[in-house]
Amino acid sequence: MSTPPKLLVFAGSTRLASFNRKLAHTAAELARAAGADVTHIELADFDIPIYNADLEARGTPPDVMKLKQIMFEHPAWIICSPEYNGSYTALLKNTIDWVSSPVKSDPAWHEGFKSFTGKVVGVLSASPGALGGLRSQSHLVPLLLNAQCWVAPKAFALGRAGEAFDADNQLLNEAHRKNVQAVIDQVLFASARLAA
Template identity: 35%
Template sequence: MSETVSSKVLVLVGSLRAASVNRLLAELAAEVAPEGVILERFDRLGELPFYNEDLDTEDAPEPVVALRAAAAAAGAALVVTPEYNGSVPGVLKNAIDWLSRPYGNSALKDKPAAVIGVALGQYGGVWAHDETRKTLGIAGPRIVDGLELSIPGASLGDKHPRENAEVTERLRDVIGKLVAEIG
């Protein structure tokens, strides 16, 4: 597969922390992706201004233009996120708000998307993942049914997610199924 829109997956990580376990999970996702598929992480979520329709013009801020370009160049989206106070991290919600415009014709419109992640607690971020799926789905992409992976942080301990064979296999399955949905 050549490097085309269909072979790229935009990855958004809902944590800005450099040592985030969700960032490590995103790295593992890139490692287990099918041959020829590129998972491209957009690492500039912290640079996005809060969504403001007054800024959403032809002269939108450069980080917004870059985010939308990355989304347009992708055939699918993968969101990897923790749970903050039972919900979506603000930086991720803000990125989704920017990606939802222009209304009805966003850069991710109708592209397949999945939400996964690691969070403290016994449910691994299920609430945040469900809320992210809802918000992201309204923003334009098509949320792929059944692609879920919510990992309780305690199950990883202090190890990299790749050291957990079950997590690695489940992630490989999610990525393979997401890529298979690219039209």
């Protein structure tokens, strides 16, 4: 029997009622049902300050090291990206900046993009607006490509997210679920091919 693909899922929001956290939850459920070995993390669980090189010179925070390792261990990712001012959130940028910063004191982490290189990433977004955070994707994708990720051509932006989930945080519209599923399927397919 082959090993199930390891998929990391996270959202770029820590807001309690976050639409992107709900979307990440849905994506994790669908990916598990598709046979993936899913790690669904909440960025709120990681104690990561705003990046500052002076702070870093005193030692990379333990939770950054933890996140570097988790990301490194997962060949496939789904990121659910909120949109702030036509871009992705400061939380996502700060997280990626820390994780991509080389750890000078640790030879295992001299390569800044070690946690990113070769990852297959599916990008989802959700927003109460009509475009569903699509513009956040257009900024996030070049950043991921620069960090040596392979970004899946399929993506999904969930518009009018305020009306998209039921009381149990499930997507109401079957077409939306199919769109999320299509991104997951492509990410799992491509990461398996890259690993072959």
